[in-house]
Amino acid sequence: MRRFILSRILQAILVMLAVSVIVFFLGRLSGDPTDILLPHDASEESHERLRDHLGLDEPLHVQYWIFLTDTLQGDFGESVKSQRPVMELVKEKWPATLELTGAAIFISLLIALPVGVYSAVRRGGFFDFLARLLAVFGQSIPSFWLGIMLIYIFAVPQFGWAIFPTHGRGEDGLWDHIHHLILPAFTMGWYLSAGIMRLTRSSMLEVLDSDYVKLARIKGVPEYKVIWKHGFKNAALPVLTYSVMIFALVLGGTVITEMVFAWPGMGRMVVDAVYARDFPVVQTTVLLLSAVFVFANLLVDILYSYLNPKIRIAR
Amino acid sequence: MSALLDVQNLKTYYFARRGVVKAVDGVSFSIDQGETLGLVGESGCGKTMTCHSILKLLPKPGGRIVEGQVLFEGEDLVLKTERQMRRIRGAKISMILQDSMTSLNPAYTIENQVGEVFAIHQKLKGRALKEKVIEALKLVKIPAAETRLRAFPHQMSGGMRQRVAGAIALGAKPSLIIADEPTTALDVTIQAQYLNLLKEIQAETGVAMMFVTHDLGVVARMCDKVAVMYAGRIVEKAEMKDLFRHPRHPYTIGLLACLPKMDAELDKLVSIPGQPPDLGALPDGCHFAPRCPECMEICKQKYPEERLARDEHYVSCWLVEK
Numbered sequence A: 001m002r003r004f005i006l007s008r009i010l011q012a013i014l015v016m017l018a019v020s021v022i023v024f025f026l027g028r029l030s031g032d033p034t035d036i037l038l039p040h041d042a043s044e045e046s047h048e049r050l051r052d053h054l055g056l057d058e059p060l061h062v063q064y065w066i067f068l069t070d071t072l073q074g075d076f077g078e079s080v081k082s083q084r085p086v087m088e089l090v091k092e093k094w095p096a097t098l099e100l101t102g103a104a105i106f107i108s109l110l111i112a113l114p115v116g117v118y119s120a121v122r123r124g125g126f127f128d129f130l131a132r133l134l135a136v137f138g139q140s141i142p143s144f145w146l147g148i149m150l151i152y153i154f155a156v157p158q159f160g161w162a163i164f165p166t167h168g169r170g171e172d173g174l175w176d177h178i179h180h181l182i183l184p185a186f187t188m189g190w191y192l193s194a195g196i197m198r199l200t201r202s203s204m205l206e207v208l209d210s211d212y213v214k215l216a217r218i219k220g221v222p223e224y225k226v227i228w229k230h231g232f233k234n235a236a237l238p239v240l241t242y243s244v245m246i247f248a249l250v251l252g253g254t255v256i257t258e259m260v261f262a263w264p265g266m267g268r269m270v271v272d273a274v275y276a277r278d279f280p281v282v283q284t285t286v287l288l289l290s291a292v293f294v295f296a297n298l299l300v301d302i303l304y305s306y307l308n309p310k311i312r313i314a315r
Numbered sequence B: 001m002s003a004l005l006d007v008q009n010l011k012t013y014y015f016a017r018r019g020v021v022k023a024v025d026g027v028s029f030s031i032d033q034g035e036t037l038g039l040v041g042e043s044g045c046g047k048t049m050t051c052h053s054i055l056k057l058l059p060k061p062g063g064r065i066v067e068g069q070v071l072f073e074g075e076d077l078v079l080k081t082e083r084q085m086r087r088i089r090g091a092k093i094s095m096i097l098q099d100s101m102t103s104l105n106p107a108y109t110i111e112n113q114v115g116e117v118f119a120i121h122q123k124l125k126g127r128a129l130k131e132k133v134i135e136a137l138k139l140v141k142i143p144a145a146e147t148r149l150r151a152f153p154h155q156m157s158g159g160m161r162q163r164v165a166g167a168i169a170l171g172a173k174p175s176l177i178i179a180d181e182p183t184t185a186l187d188v189t190i191q192a193q194y195l196n197l198l199k200e201i202q203a204e205t206g207v208a209m210m211f212v213t214h215d216l217g218v219v220a221r222m223c224d225k226v227a228v229m230y231a232g233r234i235v236e237k238a239e240m241k242d243l244f245r246h247p248r249h250p251y252t253i254g255l256l257a258c259l260p261k262m263d264a265e266l267d268k269l270v271s272i273p274g275q276p277p278d279l280g281a282l283p284d285g286c287h288f289a290p291r292c293p294e295c296m297e298i299c300k301q302k303y304p305e306e307r308l309a310r311d312e313h314y315v316s317c318w319l320v321e322k
């Protein structure tokens, strides 16, 4: 078990190294940042001086080495454009994106797991029927419409109750954060929960049909334990993978959406930085995003080996 | 003395969308303390459904006991609530399934799965629980039992896994175990070992057995009594030796005709031409009529009531006079 986890961590480190190489050299391919930073008619001499100042005059492999060692020491450099430390920029945008995505996944699991499990347990019954109907709604209602409806019902006093704020992120304290999160996270989570619920249901159906669930009942195991101990632990594997993948996808999707709508989050920042050839910002944000993916994968692997002991031995 | 298990006119139907499958259609038999009954018959004749009816673990939704009694230690299980049944399952009646590859939970250790029986029925914990688990593993002669506690099912051989299944079934000292083709998934040599083991444990503990099988060789070796099932009903039942020497029902005779090849499986034998009827659309008369070499006019019209052919030997066939 310990060896398995160690080898997985080693793999994760190697992946991150590869990512750092790729992001570094691809960035350099986009051209010379001094072309953008300096006025059109700047002299070759001032280009030279700025390159020297930014450390771009060193050979590439030396630059990479500096970048790598600095990054490992937690020094992510300064934005070429705004002169501010990259970490400061990231710290401004990152939490908003992560918070919303995380809360959305959490809410979708909160809805989807119990509903999926009991929908499978009561296969063909009224609850199952209702749950599947809701799943169809979940996926066919456009998120923006659901969001607007929720705002009408829960945030506008003329139409419903003004229980939640209509927009923006919480600022003071945990409760304020949660208060602001609930509507947007529910809007996003509702949509995601349909898929997770379906997968949970089908995975549970298969497991509930298995001999070991039958044997658990033969042993006289109480029904809730049959379902959660013997059933769900085996059914959770595909659900878990799917949820983590969704998390990564949504995170990526959020970045794209922010980009399209000029939302002042991470995504927007990355794109701006790419255009400005702001290498430190690009490198750090891409590295961070990949770190999330890699870490998510690592987490799945470790959870997997806990859920399914066969994996520990086989690899 | 009344029987340990007395099943009377049990009818278990499966209500599917397409219609009613009469999987068990008026079955009666009894098992005494410490006795072994063999239940034989072709695939799909309702053997497993009969076993599950006794434990009241029927496929949901759709499976239902519609008539009859299952008297266990004098009490009718059909009338018991799910809660009451849970106290009986695993403690007084338990079951060994066909394939231990699929019947043990891949996500839990042997200790956890065997221990569950004692945790539920005897409320044991910690040290005492562990000792009980080791004792149960020793009962089924698992070598170095202490070292197997932390093992997972996939780390054991098929034979060992089936022994673990045996430990789960026998651990809480039930008075009846139902074994639904427990050796079909094992190699021939391992099969023989496993059957011997069950015999030994039975001699030691006095547990009664209901032994479901395709294999008449196994019946000859394991059973005191035999019930032959065909298309949801028992067509002949008798003492084991009596049945082998004096079979009366043409279906039983057909089965026994293959006896020289004792360990051949019934399914693979072509000695009885034709297919068993669809349990969703049974013929009016004798269910075996379409395949019976002795079929008469009356056979196609009326199902033959069960008759006593000789002592403790019952047959459902028009050939047998009252």
Ligand SMILES: Nc1ncnc2c1ncn2[C@@H]1O[C@H](COP(=O)(O)OP(=O)(O)OP(=O)(O)O)[C@@H](O)[C@H]1O
Residues within 6 Å of the ligand: B014, B016, B021, B023, B041, B042, B043, B044, B045, B046, B047, B048, B049, B050, B059, B279
């Ligand atoms: N879950 C189910 N859904 C629908 N029909 C079922 C179900 N389980 C059993 N049946 C039907 O009930 C009948 C009896 O099945 P059962 O499993 O008891 O046969 P069996 O004698 O144990 O056969 P085998 O030797 O193959 O195990 C079969 O004809 C089958 O079609």
Ligand code: SF4
Residues within 6 Å of the ligand: B249, B250, B251, B286, B287, B288, B289, B290, B292, B293, B294, B295, B296, B299, B304, B316, B317, B318, B319
């Ligand atoms: S009742 Fe008739 S058809 Fe049925 S087994 Fe007897 S002889 Fe054959």
Ligand SMILES: [Mg+2]
Residues within 6 Å of the ligand: B047, B048, B049, B180
């Ligand atoms: Mg069966």
